Structure formats: C-alpha cells, structure tokens
Amino acid sequence: MKRSIISIAALALALLVFGEMLNPTGYAIRVLCLVVLAACLGQSWNIVGGLANQISLGHAAFFGIGAYTSTILQVRWGLSPWLGMPMGMLLAALMALLLSIPTMRLKGPYFALATLAFGEACRIVATSWPSMTGGPQGISIPFLGNSWAMLQFRGAGSYLPVLVGLLSVTSIVFALMSSGRMGYYLRAIRENEDAAEMAGVNTLKVKLIGSMVSAALTAAAGVLFAQFTFFFDPDSVFSVAGISIRAALIAIVGGVGTLTGPVIGALVVVLIEEVLSAYLSNRAAGVAPFTFGVVLILIVLLRPRGLASILPALRGVGAKQ
Amino acid sequence: MTQLRVSGLSVRFGGLSALSDVSFAVDAGEIIGLIGPNGAGKTTLFSTLVGLQKPTAGQVFLDGRRLDGARPHVVAKAGMTKTFQNTALFPDMTLVENVTTAALLRHPLHEAQRVAHECLERVGLGNVANAQADDLTFPQKALGEVARALATRPRVLLLDEVMAALTPLEMDSVMATLRDLRATTNLTLIVVEHHMRAIMKLSERLLVLNFGRLIADGEPSKVARDEQVIKAYLGSEHAQVA
Numbered sequence: 057m058k059r060s061i062i063s064i065a066a067l068a069l070a071l072l073v074f075g076e077m078l079n080p081t082g083y084a085i086r087v088l089c090l091v092v093l094a095a096c097l098g099q100s101w102n103i104v105g106g107l108a109n110q111i112s113l114g115h116a117a118f119f120g121i122g123a124y125t126s127t128i129l130q131v132r133w134g135l136s137p138w139l140g141m142p143m144g145m146l147l148a149a150l151m152a153l154l155l156s157i158p159t160m161r162l163k164g165p166y167f168a169l170a171t172l173a174f175g176e177a178c179r180i181v182a183t184s185w186p187s188m189t190g191g192p193q194g195i196s197i198p199f200l201g202n203s204w205a206m207l208q209f210r211g212a213g214s215y216l217p218v219l220v221g222l223l224s225v226t227s228i229v230f231a232l233m234s235s236g237r238m239g240y241y242l243r244a245i246r247e248n249e250d251a252a253e254m255a256g257v258n259t260l261k262v263k264l265i266g267s268m269v270s271a272a273l274t275a276a277a278g279v280l281f282a283q284f285t286f287f288f289d290p291d292s293v294f295s296v297a298g299i300s301i302r303a304a305l306i307a308i309v310g311g312v313g314t315l316t317g318p319v320i321g322a323l324v325v326v327l328i329e330e331v332l333s334a335y336l337s338n339r340a341a342g343v344a345p346f347t348f349g350v351v352l353i354l355i356v357l358l359r360p361r362g363l364a365s366i367l368p369a370l371r372g373v374g375a376k377q
Numbered sequence: 378m379t380q381l382r383v384s385g386l387s388v389r390f391g392g393l394s395a396l397s398d399v400s401f402a403v404d405a406g407e408i409i410g411l412i413g414p415n416g417a418g419k420t421t422l423f424s425t426l427v428g429l430q431k432p433t434a435g436q437v438f439l440d441g442r443r444l445d446g447a448r449p450h451v452v453a454k455a456g457m458t459k460t461f462q463n464t465a466l467f468p469d470m471t472l473v474e475n476v477t478t479a480a481l482l483r484h485p486l487h488e489a490q491r492v493a494h495e496c497l498e499r500v501g502l503g504n505v506a507n508a509q510a511d512d513l514t515f516p517q518k519a520l521g522e523v524a525r526a527l528a529t530r531p532r533v534l535l536l537d538e539v540m541a542a543l544t545p546l547e548m549d550s551v552m553a554t555l556r557d558l559r560a561t562t563n564l565t566l567i568v569v570e571h572h573m574r575a576i577m578k579l580s581e582r583l584l585v586l587n588f589g590r591l592i593a594d595g596e597p598s599k600v601a602r603d604e605q606v607i608k609a610y611l612g613s614e615h616a617q618v619a
Contacts, residue, residue, distance in 0.1 A: 236486055240478045247467035250429055253449035254458055256482030256529050260448075 060231035080213025098306030098318030106313035114171030116299035122275025148275035179294030194289030311362025386435030410580030459535035479528035
C-alpha cells in the first residue's frame with residue numbers, strides 16, 4: 057500500500073512537471089489531458105472489471121450521467137461543477153445499485169451484454185428527453201472566463217492539475233480496494249464465486265460496493281470531460297465504442313487488475329490514436345482505424361497480461377546485470 | 378445434543394428428484410459417513426445444506442437456527458461450510474492467500490494470515506503455503522480445500538471426497554488430523570468418500586442415500602448388513618467391501 061501511494065505521487069508529480077514544460081494552450085498538452093482523462097476512465101473500470109472480473113461494457117452510462125448531471129445543474133441553476141460532481145457521482149452510484157439488481161447474478165458475457173444494454177438505454181433516454189438534456193443537439197457549457205470556482209479555463213493546461221488529481225484519487229481508491237480485506241474478497245470473487253461464498257465472502261455485497269465506487273469515479277471523469285470540452289451530445293458521452301469499450305480496452309491493453317495498467321494503457325491507446333489520425337487520416341479511408349486495430353491485436357497477442365507485465369520483466373533484466 | 382437437524386429436505390430439478398424428503402439429525406462432535414452410488418444425491422445434499430442449492434422443500438437447522446434458503450456466506454458465518462468435490466481453490470492466489478480469505482470471516486487481516494498458516498500446518502501443507510494454488514498437485518489442492526474450510530472455524534464441516542486422490546498413507550494422516558480436530562474442537566464432520574476402507578475406519582455412523590432418498594442411518598457394521606443398502610450397491614465394487 058505504501059509503495060502504491062509513492063508510485064501514485066511520483067506519477068502525479070511527473071505528469072505535472074511534464075505539463076509545465078508544454079505550451080499551456082497547445083496541442084501537446086491537450087493530448088496529455090486526454091491521456092490522463094482516459095487513464096481515469098480505465099482505472100475506474102479496473103476496480104470491478106479488473107479486480108472482480110466483472111467485464112462491464114456499459115461504463116459510458118456512468119460517464120454520461122456524471123457529465124449530464126453537472127452540466128444540467130450548471131446550465132439551469134448556475135451550480136458550480138465542484139458541487140455538480142459529487143451529485144453526479146452519487147447519481148451514478150445509485151444507478152449502479154439499480155443496475156445491479158437484475159445483473160449481479162449474471163456472469164461473463166451475460167453480464168457484459170446487460171451492461172452494454174444499460175449504456176445504450178441511457179443514450180436513448182438522453183436523446184429523447186430534449187427538455188432536460190438538450191436531446192440529440194447536445195448541450196454546451198457557457199464560457200464565463202477562466203474560473204477555478206466554475207472549473208473552466210481557456211487553455212487545456214489549466215485542467216491538467218484537476219485531471220491529475222482525479223487520476224490520483226482514483227488510483228488510491230483502486231490501491232485501497234486491491235489491498236487488505238476488500239482485495240482478498242474481490243480476487244476470490246474473480247476466481248470462483250461459489251468458493252468465495254463458501255469461504256464466507258458476501259459476494260453480492262462486495263460486488264455492489266465495487267460497482268458503486270467504480271460508477272461514482274467514472275462519473276467524476278465524465279464531469280471533467282464536460283468541463284474540458286464545453287460541449288457534448290448523447291452520442292459522445294454515452295458512446296459504446298468511444299467510452300464503454302475504450303474503458304475496458306485501456307485497462308486490458310495496459311494490464312487488467314494492475315495499478316499501473318490503465319495509465320500505460322491510456323498513454324498507448326491515446327497516443328496511437330492521435331499519431332495515426334495525424335499521419336494516416338489523409339490516406340485511404342479506414343487506414344487509421346485499421347492500423348489501430350492491428351496494433352491492439354498485436355499487443356493482446358504478445359502481452360496477454362497487458363503492457364504493465366513488461367515492467368517486472370524489465371526489472372528482472374536489470375537485476376541480472 | 379442435536380447440532381444439525383435436517384427435516385423433509387427435497388430438491389427437484391424440473392421433473393427430476395435429486396433429493397426426496399431427507400431427514401436426519403446430527404449431534405455435535407459426530408463423525409458421519411455419507412455414502413451412496415453415483416448420482417444418489419450426496420453432493421446435492423451438501424450443496425443444499427450450505428445454501429449453494431435452494432431446497433424445494435424442507436428445513437435445515439444448525440444449533441436451532443433455521444438456515445435453509447440462507448446464502449452460503451451466512452451459513453459459513455453460522456458455522457457450517459463444505460469443501461468442493463473437484464477442488465475449487467482460487468487458482469491465481471497463493472495457497473496461504475486462499476486460506477486467509479476464509480480466515481477473514483472471523484479475524485482482522487494480520488490475524489487472519491496467522492490463522493491461515495496454522496490451518497495449513499494442520500493439514501501438513503505448511504511447506505507449500507506460498508505456492509500458487511494452481512501449481513499444487515491434486516492431493517495438495519484437496520488438503521488446501523480442507524485448510525480453507527477450517528479457516529472459517531466451522532462447527533460442522535462437510536467434506537466432499539477430499540481423500541479421492543490420496544495414497545493410503547496420506548489418507549491415514551488426514552484421518553488422524555480430522556479425529557484430532559474433533560477431539561480438540563468438538564468439530565462435527567460429515568464425509569462423502571468413495572474409499573470404503575477410509576469411510577468405514579473414520580465414521581461412527583453412516584447415512585446411505587439412493588436415488589435421493591435416505592435408505593439407511595446407523596452404525597457402519599449394521600448399515601453394511603442392511604438389505605436395502607446391499608441392494609443399492611449390488612453389482613458395484615463397494616458391495617463386496619460392505
């Protein structure tokens with residue numbers, strides 16, 4: 057646990073120092089912010105997806121609930137997103153609780169499909185409720201000038217400390233949940249639910265706590281996404297490919313159930329996306345996503361436990377010399 | 378003093394009756410053998426007792442507390458747990474982590490780790506405590522199951538074929554451990570085992586299931602002469618032993 061905290065603090069510091077060296081309104085810092093946001097998303101997903109192997113393909117639901125809650129409160133009543141964020145997190149946790157009633161006893165692909173459907177249901181609700189959400193046209197946050205109180209800035213660079221803060225909190229929560237009593241329980245559930253029950257683990261309660269924490273942290277990422285982009289619509293925050301699958305993908309590419317996995321996964325996935333779209337998008341249609349797919353398949357084939365599994369291997373090489 | 382009372386327990390899967398109207402009572406500290414031909418309902422009975430399988434009818438009382446329909450972790454907390462027939466250790470955890478998970482039921486983490494080591498010593502697995510569960514041999518896994526079950530501090534322990542893969546020597550040592558546990562903690566044991574030698578040696582009372590019905594309940598020597606039991610086993614290798 058102590059080592060995890062030190063790693064998290066070191067990573068946060070490195071990100072902030074690196075951010076300081078970049079032009080605060082430039083393209084590079086924007087990409088860095090997207091990497092950190094993606095890492096938040098992957099790390100939140102990792103809490104249940106990684107530790108308990110409950111593969112959710114519906115985390116966009118919580119991301120979107122966070123984004124819409126804080127934005128609607130802001131647009132309608134001028135409420136600061138600092139207050140909207142806990143409300144969005146609470147609402148997402150409640151939705152996770154509701155969702156768990158029909159899905160908790162489902163396993164593997166059945167659980168994944170049920171969560172996928174839930175994410176889609178949220179997208180459809182947001183699309184067909186224009187009086188509340190702005191409907192398919194989306195919703196925008198009015199820019200009132202640089203303000204910490206309203207959590208909005210002209211340059212991407214100012215968002216970095218907030219994003220790094222959320223990534224640190226999410227990572228600490230992950231570290232807490234993966235160590236100690238909860239860590240034993242979640243891993244036992246991942247490996248064999250019946251045996252876990254028989255060993256005295258209240259599997260439904262543990263999964264429920266995990267899901268609610270994961271949903272709340274995902275919602276917080278959604279709030280920051282809304283503040284960062286100033287505009288979004290149901291298709292962007294409730295996107296299956298863009299959010300739900302991406303959350304799982306980032307954790308899987310980086311290393312499911314590991315602390316460093318989602319950070320590495322986010323870095324790799326976002327950088328590949330950006331590089332490919334910068335260099336390949338003006339070539340034949342589909343070359344960029346095709347290459348992206350090939351790279352991901354290669355990573356999963358060569359490193360089935362994720363890119364984070366390279367780290368101990370490297371340390372091993374160093375130790376031998 | 379009756380510790381476990383089972384009355385009218387039935388489990389039906391659609392048209393199939395896996396258990397019909399099974400009733401028996403067990404005193405604290407008894408060692409009971411549960412036998413019967415393949416498919417007689419032994420594992421179903423265990424699963425139903427611990428809450429992994431919901432009964433269609435009937436009741437289960439542990440020390441007067443009604444437990445039928447309760448979830449397995451509630452039954453474990455109440456003091457009854459079982460091992461899994463083909464072993465179900467958490468494969469990606471070390472053996473001691475497996476046992477610690479169960480010890481957490483009644484202890485804070487640091488103490489649970491100590492209890493886990495104790496339980497492993499008890500079944501003779503102290504030397505492989507830090508091995509990955511998946512890397513253990515089958516007999517080690519079976520004994521690991523016993524250690525994990527013991528870590529929940531059960532008063533009634535249901536053992537489902539833990540001796541299946543053991544050598545006669547290992548079997549004797551497990552039986553000695555189980556008797557010792559009974560002597561020191563008054564643990565009640567219900568044992569399913571295909572090795573007739575082991576079951577006859579270990580148990581003081583036999584329950585015999587056939588087609589989901591309890592057809593005999595009594596001292597091993599008497600049960601072995603029971604006409605219905607001999608009939609149920611006729612033609613199988615066990616008939617000669619019995």
